[in-house]
Amino acid sequence: MRLINTSSLEFEEFHGDAVPPYAILSHTWVEGEEISFREFIDPNLSTTTKSGFHKIKGACKIARQDGIDWIWIDTNCIDKASSAELTEAINSMYNWYKGSEVCYAYLSDVTDFPLRDGEDGPYDLNSQFRQSKWFLRGWTLQELIAPRRLVFYSSSWAKIGDRSDLASDISAVTGIETRLLRGVADIHAVSIAKKMSWAARRETTRVEDIAYCLLGLFDVNMPLLYGEGTKAFTRLQEEIIKTSNDHTVFCWSRTSVPADWTSMLAPSPAVFRDAGDYVPIDAWEIPMPHSMTNLGLSIYLPIVYTLTQMFVMLDAGLLGGRADMRACIAMERTNPRRSGSNILDRSSVFMGPTMLSKEATDTRERYNLFIRSRHVPQPESPLRPCGPRISKHGILLFVDPTATRLLSTGKRGAPLGSVGYDIETHPHGIFNEKTAVLWLPAFDGGSSLITSGLVRIRFKSPQETDLYLFLAVILTISGREAWYCGLYSADEFWFIEREIKERINEEVAPDEEMVMINGYLRTVAWEHGRKQLTDHTQDESLFVSIGGTMTRNPKTDIRAAMLSGKCESPYSFPMSAIDIGGVVDETDDDDSAEDEEFEDWDSSNEDEDSDESAGEKTNGSRRWDVNSSGESSQTLSSTSSWSKTSPPPKLPAS
Structure with a gap:
């Protein structure tokens, strides 16, 4: 370790336990003004007039006043012409700052502060201190944390204060906890993500240095390869996870x-x-x-x-x-x-x-x-379907391993694969396969108080019966929203196929099957008269449950939904535990809220008897009760299902 004598300004090298007590300088570099190792051992007039030379002399003066005979300064104590010496210095720098008696943080862009309480009192902290570029440089992060004692000085070497005294202000700027700044907390107990967040807003002149300046903070070592660019940060993480x-x-x-x-x-x-x-x-x-x-x-x-x-x-x-x-x-x-x-x-x-x-x-x-680590692009279709205008409502479709109709075992030790199936939707293009999120179309306005999406899981095996998953949100006149789900096997829509044949025989152009099923299920959802957060197929081979919200953004409402092979699963119904915000959205489950009766599609029942209970027929249409559940958490009813033996339901007009 090469140190400067604070009195004679001469170099001397020390090794191991022979290193004497020393001070150390932390500062930001000024382009063209810093003094290199070669310039310091052979100074000339241009060298001694640089601001960097006066900075070195100022630091030595403060160290002498503190009774310290030696000081280390990064600009001139490292011979950067030697790559071996530079590598050793950067890998040792954190420990050098940690082993110093005191570290002087010189803030060149902070002028003297007016005194708060007399001449010997601390300086009044104004925006100059908090906005100093010293807090934005990559190398100064370890220089802030590592030293046992850190003292801040202004551009004229006037003392601003100790790190422990300024901990609250420093924490507000850097995000580092005050306990750590005061030396109470252990740096090794801090998570990797937290340490990385401290460096997130910091910059370095060289791209590689944003990784090299963090070596000591994570207690790792690695060789320096200037010219590798952003790969340096990848190498740093690889060393960390070792x-x-x-x-x-x-x-x-x-x-x-x-x-x-x-x-x-x-x-x-x-x-x-x-x-x-x-x-x-x-x-x-x-x-x-x-x-x-x-x-x-x-x-x-x-x-x-x-x-x-x-x-x-x-x-x-x-x-x-x-x-x-x-x-x-x-x-x-x-x-x-x-x-x-x-x-x-x-x-x-x-x-x-x-x-x-x-x-x-x-x-x-x-x-x-x-x-x-490297992306291998997959060929994409040149045709990009244009879907409908999407609303804020989305459903992320999870699948429980018990859903054997959807998941299949892969090779030993590998995750489950999906059984062979394609996904179709109505309206077209509302399901994103990369995210497994079904986005419901936007409300059309006017009398359209329901938005819905229909998913068809079309199995490639002829032995498997296709599945239909219907998801909807009903918007009430008062602005409340209620979620609804339905899960069906394709053979439950036998009457749709019959209707199509009848319309063909009558030489009437029929709608597409998905359009007819979606229209019918929208009617079923409305006439059900209440929210429905769980459902299952008739043979109870598959269950669906809508859970809590997964977003905090008020502009989006993405819910979690689970497809499971059994009613009793590790999750509660509805699946309230799945929630990105940490707080379950209980909008749909507030039992303490007053029961509300909502108007139907065209508000024709506004003047009807107010004593009529929610869900009862009024002029042939149901009222919506957002606070009632179509099913209990453990018992899944089949109120929205029908059998082939029952009379065929009335379909919407084509």
Whole structure:
């Protein structure tokens, strides 16, 4: 370690335990004004007139006043012409700052403050201190945290205050907890995502330095390869996961990330900006190794299935969040046939982690997954269907492993694949296979108080009967919304096929089958007279349940829905545990709210008897009660189902 004598300004090298007590300088570099190692040992007039030379002299003066004979300064104590010395210095820098007696943080853009309480009192903190560029540089992050004692100085070397005294102000700027700034908390107990969030808004001159400046913070070492660009940050994360089981390293959001970035590793610290609240949970309860391979990240994780894709569940949650919630990352199957392959891509559609209930999967069942680091594009159809105008309402369709009609076993040790089926919708184009979200069309206005979407699961096997999933939202005159779901086998619509044949015989052009089924189910939903959050097929081979909201954004209302092979499942009905916001949306389940009776389609019953109960017929139409459930949480009725032996229902006019 090369140190400067604070009196003679001469260099001397020390090794191991022979290193004397020393001070250290933290500052921001000024282009063209800093003094290099060569310039300092052979100064000339142009060298001594630079602001960097006066900064060195000022730091030495403060150190002498503190009774310290030696000081280390990064600009001139490292011979940057030697790549070996530069690598050693950068890998050792965190420990050098930690081992110093005191660190002087020189804020060149902060002028002297007016005194608050007398000449010896602390400086009044105004916007200059909080807005100093010192808080925005990458290298100064470790220089803020590592030293045992840190003192801030203005541009004229007037003392601003100690780190512990200014902890509240520093915390407001950096997001670092005051306990850590005061030396009370342990840096090793901080999650990876939290540390990365501290660096998210910081910048470095060289692209590679945004990774190299974090080596000490994560207690890792690696060689420096200037010229590798953003790969340096990938290498940093690979070194981190070699010694850590903290899954929060994967809890970043796709902010300004290219669509073809499919790796579980982040492209830069900037994507961790909003990840500071993620913490490891049960990281060592059932520890499983993970590592980087030629295929990408190899990791053992539980899986939550959706109708077309899946989520992987991390050993991570939210600080202060519900204990049963886990951070989950959306994945895309690399096989377009949705077979049971263990090679996946991180979804390019979902922005960040989704909080799902731990009960949504059996965490004892972990699969060895390979999440690719490089995107291999799949051929897409040149025809891009144009769907209807979409509303704010969406349903993310999860599939429980018990739903054997939809999921099939893959090769040993691989996740479940989907059985062979295609997905059709009415209206066309409202289902996104990459997200497994069904987006309901926007309300048309006027008398259209219901929006709905119909999904047909068309099995490729002739032995399987197709399934229809109907989802709707009814909008009342008073602005309340009620959700409705229905699940049917194709053979339950025998009368639709008969109607089509009759219209053909009458030489009347019939509507498409999906259009007729959708129109009929809209009528069924309205006449049901109440919300319906659960349903099942007639043979009870498949169940559906609508759960709580998954978004905090008031402009969108994405609900979770579960398709399950059994009524009694690990989830509550409705599936309220699945909720990204951590707080279940109880709009549909508020039993304490007063019962409300709502007008029908054309408001023709506004003047009817107010004593008439919700759900009763009034002038041939039902009233909607948003506070009643069509089914209890454990008993699924079949009020909206019919049998082939019953009289055929009346179909809407073509």
